[in-house]
Amino acid sequence: MKVKLSKKDALIVVDMQLDFMPGGALPVPEGDKIVPRLNEYIKLFSSLGLPVFFTRDWHPPDHISFKEQGGIWPPHCVQNTPGAMFHPDLYIPSDNRFIISKAFSRDFDAYSGFQGTALDSLLKERGIKRVFVGGVATDYCVKNTVLGALNLGYQAFLLIDGIKGVDVQPGDSERALQEMLSEGTVAVELSELHSTA
Ligand code: VGL
Numbered sequence: 001m002k003v004k005l006s007k008k009d010a011l012i013v014v015d016m017q018l019d020f021m022p023g024g025a026l027p028v029p030e031g032d033k034i035v036p037r038l039n040e041y042i043k044l045f046s047s048l049g050l051p052v053f054f055t056r057d058w059h060p061p062d063h064i065s066f067k068e069q070g071g072i073w074p075p076h077c078v079q080n081t082p083g084a085m086f087h088p089d090l091y092i093p094s095d096n097r098f099i100i101s102k103a104f105s106r107d108f109d110a111y112s113g114f115q116g117t118a119l120d121s122l123l124k125e126r127g128i129k130r131v132f133v134g135g136v137a138t139d140y141c142v143k144n145t146v147l148g149a150l151n152l153g154y155q156a157f158l159l160i161d162g163i164k165g166v167d168v169q170p171g172d173s174e175r176a177l178q179e180m181l182s183e184g185t186v187a188v189e190l191s192e193l194h195s196t197a
């Protein structure tokens with residue numbers, strides 16, 4: 001399927017931070033392998049003047065999602081620590097790009113980039129109707145960001161060649177994919193996107 005990009009489209013790159021990469025505190029297997037492909041998406045959207053949104057997990061040191069506080073995760077993506085930084089090879093355009101921090105309060109977790117952030121209003125202000133979502137983890141923050149977008153009335157495209165899952169239970173990423181598709185998400189790959197020209 002060919003998808004023609006227009007002024008009403010935006011790219012959302014989810015949580016491409018060092019703690020989610022191999023060697024990090026909460027590694028997504030092969031999370032680093034999608035950086036080159038995501039960079040191609042970022043350059044495509046950017047070259048067309050379309051906004052690019054980078055979400056990041058941005059926890060305080062005593063966040064409720066951490067095991068010490070009774071949560072399920074090892075400490076990860078603590079604000080202003082090296083593990084919370086984006087992968088150094090991730091291409092961040094110099095303009096028309098936005099960093100969306102989420103889950104930054106001690107007592108609230110957020111897997112969706114829309115939860116407790118300005119993402120929806122930033123998209124609406126720009127007349128965005130369709131979002132293209134890639135990043136990590138397929139079975140957590142990607143899934144919840146995609147479902148959040150659908151709930152808010154956006155059309156959601158999943159970048160099938162630009163996602164990786166954590167699979168705490170085997171098959172979690174595959175189940176997340178099926179759930180996103182059954183809710184109306186459209187799976188696309190880079191070669192299917194084209195511009196007006
Ligand atoms: C995520 C687990 C905990 C994610 C964030 O970005 O998918 N997963 N916090």
Ligand code: ZN
Nearest residue numbers: 057065077103
């Ligand atoms: Zn987290």
